[in-house]
Amino acid sequence: MARLAWLMRADALGSDRVVPPTGFTARLTVLTAAAMAFLAVFALALSLATGRLADRWSQALARSATIRISAPADQMAAQTRAVLDVLATTPGLASSRPLTGDEMRKLLDPWFGPDLPVDSLPLPQLIELVETDAGIDAEGLRLRLSVEAPGAVLDDHTRWRRPLVAAAERLRLLGLMSLVLIGAATAGMITLAAQAALAANGQVIRVLRLVGARDLFIARAFVRRFTLRGFAGAAIGTALGMLAVALLPDTDEAGGFLTGLGFQGVAWAWPLLVPPLAAIVAFVATRAAALRILRGIR
Template structure:
């Protein structure tokens, strides 16, 4: 259970970082598409759009992409042969000033002077990424809750088994006048050691899993392998939070063991008495 909890926490951290990086990139950039229209000089229209963007307040950089940029974006879906003869729009990459962003309605009005121009602010994709991140976060929290409930059930059955196996000792202690709280304290130490040991073993296995995913998960710099390594080897200001959440698992496992075992013991000892 501790191992699965570490995996869920690690996945939650990776999803949060990935969505933060993606949305920050989308919020800084926009794209202008200039469609090819009959009886229109596309190069002249692209140049006109570029001049408008370069002089517009709140825009730090405007870059006209080459003619094959749009085709490369469509290749994964349409292939290369299907693009032959299609009027693929020209693209202009725009970097905005996040401290003083441009007036989007005014920019759209200015670009209306360019035939075939359309401004894409990426807000739709940013909203979709945020929605996906929330769904994955809710799923991760649900998994953590399910793991916690399963751990509580395991401790309850383990406590009953320990108490049943030592029934004769419990009867003897009751006979000599021992209170239920005294008997429960004698068993608490066992569950304390079990919680700490299982928690640290789970953390160790979880860190090893993310390390193996990072080493053998592929060479892509932006894939899951790189993200897994980033979880383990990141800046100290970031790593302290990542490792803090992961090493909270042994503490949580110990508290679950102690509290659940104590409640179960007191109830069962009351029944035995």
């Protein structure tokens, strides 16, 4: 009679219990959700990292410029002075200074090694400009430089900044698209698993129909099960994904682009949205599949 007493509890024989356990489908759904969540965490990390990169490049490069002075050795000092004079009266500049020999050596060091005799080479003089928020009038400055120092060329980084920022933006878009595709693939796989479960439980559906169950009750039995599986699998995958991202090399150690893929600060909260989103995807996909299939069975 203990079993009978258990039956009396309102939720004892919930709609999900009328469907027999399906081991293989259950494991497949959990595994799929886990794998997709793992990939989603990486796509999210990629998207956030490229977003940061695009912002950084956009902001940092937008407020800096370089003037390159190519002139015979005997005119270099005069042209440099002329350029600095022009810059001193140029609005929108926060600072400007010529790069020293050591700084020039450091710039060339990755290509020519540390022993490059910078002083004996006919290298152009570089002047670094830092702009204010208002920025400079690049075209106006070019005109003045062409008159005062014909060997000076202003490079406001626009030429190479734009494709870099565009590339980073596209990478961010690809990351977001990957998230959408992962969500769609998850929905597709859960739909297939739900369809397989419904097909395997034709007898259960028939019996439930026989005793007067409505489609929503029958669908709920499958929806609840697949939603929980989707959530559990996604939670596992998200945890593993976050662990993998946390174990990526630190940005400061290597300093490269790829090492900056991890989450930063509050961005660590974003992956926590993956399990509930996976559960929502599983809920919607299973419910739609179940109701569609049940509509085809009288």
